[in-house]
Structures are given as structure tokens and as C-alpha cells.
Amino acid sequence: MNECLTLNVNGQVHELDVPSTAPLLDVLRNHLGLTGSRYGCGLEQCGACMVLIDGVAAYSCSREIGTLSGRTITTVEGLGSADALHPLQQAFLDEQAGQCGYCLSGILIAAKAFLDRNPDPTRAEIAAALDANLCRCGSHPRILRAVLKAAADMREKVA
Incomplete structure (x- = not known):
């Protein structure tokens, strides 16, 4: 069952209609078009999917989207831009x-x-x-x- 969830990613607020159990990685890639975070193992063992959640590195492959209300998420796309690299x-x-x-x-x-x-x-x-x-x-x-x-x-x- 889908829920309307609000997600703050790279400084932008997004309203999403997705299951609260959807992995953050899937939402980033398939709903927000942020493909920098990668699927590697799906088991929190390779780090390819890491994002910052409130400034702390976290695996996005297994993190349920419903647990992220009110949290700030930064992906690799949010670190810098083509004009101003981090x-x-x-x-x-x-x-x-x-x-x-x-x-x-x-x-x-x-x-x-x-x-x-x-x-x-x-x-x-x-x-x-x-x-x-x-x-x-x-x-x-x-x-x-x-x-x-x-x-x-x-x-x-x-x-």
C-alpha cells in the first residue's frame, strides 16, 4: 500500500506516493532520477549505495523510506555541481x-x-x-x- 511521504533530498523537498517499505535506493533511482547511488549487493556489505542521512553515511539499499520522515538525505549528486565540485x-x-x-x-x-x-x-x-x-x-x-x-x-x- 502506497503512502504519501515527504522526503528532503539534496536540499529539495519531494512528495512521493510510494510504499513506506520501499528501499531508499529504489526511490532515489526510480522516482527521483538520482542514479549516482548504485545497487551493489543489497546486503549492506559493499557501500555502493551509501548516502548521507543527517550527515551520517548510511546504506540506502536496505533503508525503508518510511523511516526517513523529517530527515535530510544527501546523495553524491548533492555534494557539488559540474560548475562547483566538492x-x-x-x-x-x-x-x-x-x-x-x-x-x-x-x-x-x-x-x-x-x-x-x-x-x-x-x-x-x-x-x-x-x-x-x-x-x-x-x-x-x-x-x-x-x-x-x-x-x-x-x-x-x-x-
């Missing part, structure tokens, strides 16, 4: 941190949540923070470099 997005481009790119939206989201909590991380701390995100291409060294670069760039902007 420092993480720019650093990932600069470091050529992706190969196939399937995992990158989830990694960017996890990295954003982590850097918001720890703006001056070590390489080991970044690796631990991104441990829940799988990358089958083996781009891990470049991903770690990109997050370190973004952290430095973000600290420089604040200083």
Missing part, C-alpha cells in the same frame, strides 16, 4: 582515483562523512573509515591519496 570530487579527479567508477559515489559519501568528523586524518584512519566500501578495481592507493588531498584542500580553505 573538494573530494575534485581530488578524486586530480588523483585519477577511479577506474570503473561503480564504487566511487559510495566512497565519496563515506569520505565526506568521515572528513566532517576528522578534518586532519592519517592514511590509516582513512583506510579504516572506508573499510566498508569495496572497490574491485584495486584503486585503493589512489583513493586514499585523493581523500588525503581533499582533507588538505578543505583545511586550507578554512585557514
Whole structure:
């Protein structure tokens, strides 16, 4: 049975007529056209579907939409724009941190949540923070470099 639900995604409020048990990932992709978050495993084990919910990285593949009333959701599309990339997005481009790119939206989201909590991380701390995100291409060294670069760039902007 469908319900009329209000969802705040990337700063825009959306009225949706969907089942309250629908996974957030399905609603983002199929109802809002936000395809940056990806379906990987459906079991909260790969991180491809991660989004920010009230600033905290969360799996969207298993999160029921009905539990999100009044919460703020940010997808990778909400981090920056083509005209104004988020420092993480720019650093990932600069470091050529992706190969196939399937995992990158989830990694960017996890990295954003982590850097918001720890703006001056070590390489080991970044690796631990991104441990829940799988990358089958083996781009891990470049991903770690990109997050370190973004952290430095973000600290420089604040200083």
C-alpha cells in the first residue's frame, strides 16, 4: 500500500506516493532520477549505495523510506555541481582515483562523512573509515591519496 511521504533530498523537498517499505535506493533511482547511488549487493556489505542521512553515511539499499520522515538525505549528486565540485570530487579527479567508477559515489559519501568528523586524518584512519566500501578495481592507493588531498584542500580553505 502506497503512502504519501515527504522526503528532503539534496536540499529539495519531494512528495512521493510510494510504499513506506520501499528501499531508499529504489526511490532515489526510480522516482527521483538520482542514479549516482548504485545497487551493489543489497546486503549492506559493499557501500555502493551509501548516502548521507543527517550527515551520517548510511546504506540506502536496505533503508525503508518510511523511516526517513523529517530527515535530510544527501546523495553524491548533492555534494557539488559540474560548475562547483566538492573538494573530494575534485581530488578524486586530480588523483585519477577511479577506474570503473561503480564504487566511487559510495566512497565519496563515506569520505565526506568521515572528513566532517576528522578534518586532519592519517592514511590509516582513512583506510579504516572506508573499510566498508569495496572497490574491485584495486584503486585503493589512489583513493586514499585523493581523500588525503581533499582533507588538505578543505583545511586550507578554512585557514
